[in-house]
Amino acid sequence: MIALLRLLSEQPQQWRHGYDLMKQAGLLSGTLYPLLMRMGDQGLVEAQWQAPTQPGRPPRHAYRLTGAGLALAREITDGAPDPSAAVPA
Template identity: 40%
Template sequence: MASTPRLTKPTIAVLEALIASSTASPAWGLSICRDADLGPGTVYPILDRLSERGWVKSWDETSPHPGRPARRYYELTGAGRLQAAEALAARQTRRSRLGLGLAGGIS
């Protein structure tokens, strides 16, 4: 089983963007940047780390795309989706036990 990446705020934002995407409408790099509210210099290294761990698969756009470069699509693998959900749930459980609210303050 692949190791769990450090769940930094940017990593969590990227995972949430990937979880929100679907196979019918997979996420591409700049859409993840937009949805996670992060720059490409943050998002692409995170995607690379998630890919190295087997959490994410990617592929190039093959359909016609006039007027713009081909997109690179990203999707959580089956194992990646499961591991991401488990890691995010465990993080939320730890935060709840510590009494941390959504804004990170004491409830």
């Protein structure tokens, strides 16, 4: 969840697609989407359907942090180590 909060807080007003978040966070879909759903239920993330950008493509869900989600992201990530950073040996 910290990695996802960190990603979403980089550009909090930008809508992000789940597939892009999955690739950037290094999470599998079976982890990412339930996490986004729980975060939505907690009021940390909002979701919306977006129209396809190319003909023949389905609409896609997009996600972004709410004000509460951004506050939590800032609280958690301030001073927290980046979970994607390599740990020195």
